[in-house]
Amino acid sequence: MATSSSQTLALQRNSSEQNRFMEKLMTKICSFYDEQSLIDVTFKVSNPTALVPAHRLILAAASPYFENLFNGNQGTNPVIEINDIDSDIFEHLITFCYTGQALITVNNLASMLNAAMVLQLDDAISSIVDYLMAHIDEYTLRGAYTLERETQCEHLKQNIIEYETKNFMEISRSDEFLNFDVEKLQRILVSDNLNITREEDAFDAIKRWYNYDVPARQEQLPLLIACLRLTQFNMDFLMTHIQPLPGCELLAFKALSWIREPLARPHINMQFTEPRGISASNCGEKTILALCSERNPKLLQYNKTEDKWQEYASIKIGYDRYRTILKDDNLLFIGGYNGATYNIVRCWNIRNKTWQNLPAMIEARREHCVVELDDKIYAIGGFGSNNYLSSVERYSTSDGWKFVNSLIDTRFCSRAVTLNAKIYAMGGYKKNNPIKSVEYYNPDLDTWTSCADMKICHSSPGVAAHNGLIYVVSRCGAERYDPQQDTWSQICSLEVGDGYISCVSLDNKLWTIGGKSKSAGSSCVSVFDEENFCWVEKCSFPESDVRSCFVVPESLLSSM
The missing domain is CATH 3.30.710.10 (Potassium Channel Kv1.1; Chain A)
Known part of the structure; x- marks a missing residue:
């Protein structure tokens, strides 16, 4: 019978003597087994x-x-x-x-x-x-x-x-996915670690599953929609995609109320209000990553807690006039110029800070637009090797780069943004003339359609989709577009001088970064106060030349 002292010794596995003893014992036992002894x-x-x-x-x-x-x-x-x-x-x-x-x-x-x-x-x-x-x-x-x-x-x-x-994106496209029972799908969708680029990816997967057998799954649909982070959708998406679904009216109403009425949020009973995150320690918090200057840009990270900016990395590129897009954990540098116009595409991993070359575009471009829609990357207009461009090409991992229908207008130094599964391109120059024209691309029809003109000519403005509207901000003024009404309306101007401006939507607020503050004399960060219809300055921005900004999970930058 084992004594308490022998049991204690058996648990002392850290000492080298004990480890040697256990190894010797197991070697002897194995030899007994091999020799069929005892x-x-x-x-x-x-x-x-x-x-x-x-x-x-x-x-x-x-x-x-x-x-x-x-x-x-x-x-x-x-x-x-x-x-x-x-x-x-x-x-x-x-x-x-x-x-x-x-x-x-x-x-x-x-x-x-x-x-x-x-x-x-x-x-x-x-x-x-x-x-x-x-x-x-x-x-x-x-x-x-x-x-x-x-x-x-x-x-x-x-x-x-x-x-x-x-591997949710791959799984959701498989035939097996269509036969998942609702309990299994719920277990996947509620995960805070669901590997999706945007919440719309999860919604699209639910719709595919639901459409496979609508009569049998109609009552189950609200259970799955409730697993989504509904407050991460804009109001237009909630009204046009969530509210019409059978049994989902109340879910859409709660999410709309949560977005519209911040003071009422403690009284709104919702299962999820925070975005998905990689770990519980950061609760899915997101922040802003700003790319400053071009040839040897710096990446600056916004520290929300301390309301200040700090350098995340320096990148050596050696050319300029490229356009940058965030794709998963990577920044893609597309096109550019250094004595000649480039069609190259380079990928810089934010987490590992390493480079990788991707397939080159069909056409060389500089001062163009780049956006991502439905996991595909679009390069739009710009200036080519020796001509102004209206051409548009699209990249997917399966097909590479392929041309799609061209813009109605040639345009460069314009900006583009995605909203409601469409791409909106606006402003810039047509040859040497600034333009107010706007057009949108429907990928299902492969067509560009003209929209109402902007009130002001904007060249390389800051643009962002925010709460169902498109905002355009430059030192010339600020305005927003309502796609439902096809109308532009001016909002209060940002009091800034020279310098590029970028816009992002973060924490249900519209942020601008860049442009020299007329009051402080340095680049600034401002947040649009929709209730009081004014801009509220935050901390100053330490660089004078911000080229683009991205909203990223704080966990992505945790290796800093």
């Missing part, structure tokens, strides 16, 4: 018939199945029959009891998992599931789904959910 039980296993010798003490310590077996009625028999496990699989798992390792292959892992569950070998189950997930492409996701249904293995189930969460 064997006290033999298993008779079928398919094909084989005798597998072992030591009761080792097996009982490794598995409650064997512990209960040896304490049962036939536990003292020198030979015990096992009828429901093939002999080679059984022998692999007996070896695991001694060594913690087993020969797992794609071909035998289903049988190994079934047997490990029968024998209650939890560590073996973990090893088998880990092997399966590491070889998921070879085993196939469909095979994993089938095995999980057959075995009801909770460890496999959790690993599949983690895989689905991480």
Whole structure:
């Protein structure tokens, strides 16, 4: 019988002496097994018939199945029959009891998992599931789904959910996704770690699942829509996409109220109000990343807590007049100029601060527009090698760069933004003349359509989609566009002088970064106060030349 002192010593695994002792002991036990020495039980296993010798003490310590077996009625028999496990699989798992390792292959892992569950070998189950997930492409996701249904293995189930969460965009396009039950889909959608670029991706996946069998899934639809971070949608999206869905009217109303009435938020009962985040420690908080100057730009990060800017990284590029877009965890530098106009596309990883070259555009461009819509990147207009451009090309990972329909007007030094699944291009120059014209692109129809002209000519302004409207801000003035009414209205001007201005929508507020403050004499950061219809200056901006800004998760910059 073990004494308390011997139990304490057995738990002291940190000392080198104890580790050496345990290694020596396990080596001796394994040699007894290999030499079939001091064997006290033999298993008779079928398919094909084989005798597998072992030591009761080792097996009982490794598995409650064997512990209960040896304490049962036939536990003292020198030979015990096992009828429901093939002999080679059984022998692999007996070896695991001694060594913690087993020969797992794609071909035998289903049988190994079934047997490990029968024998209650939890560590073996973990090893088998880990092997399966590491070889998921070879085993196939469909095979994993089938095995999980057959075995009801909770460890496999959790690993599949983690895989689905991480690879949601790919999974949501598969045929298997259409047959997910609502409980499974809920478990995925509620995850704060759901790997999507924007909340609309999750909405699109729900609509695809719902449209596969509308009559049977109509009552379940509100359960899934409630899993979305509804407050991250703009008001127009909520009204045109969420509110018309059967059973989702109240969900849309709550989200609209939450956005419109900040003071009422404590009284609005919503399951999720914060954006998705990578970890609980940052609660999904987002911040602003600003790209300053061009040839050797700096990246500045906004610290919301201290209301100040700090340098995140310096980037060496060596050319200018490119356009930049945020794509997942990367900044894409598209086109540019250095004595000649470029068609190159370079990718800079924000987290790792490393470069990668991507496929070049068909046409060289500078001072153009770039936007992302539905996981595709668009390069719009600009100036080519020796001509003004109206051409537009689109990049996808499957098709590379391809031309789509051209702009109605040639334009460069313009800006573009996406809203309601459309691309809006506005302002800039047509040849040498500033223009007020605006047009939008419908990717479903591959057409550009003219919109109402802006009130003011803007060249390289700051633009942002915010709460269902498009805002355009430059030192010449500020205005906003209502796509439902096709009308522009001027708002109070930002009191700034020379300098580029960028706009972003963060925390349900419209922010501008850049432009020299007339009061402070330095570049500034301002937030639009919609209730009082005025701009409120925040902290000063330490650089004089801001080229573009992006809203990113704070966790993306945590390595700083």
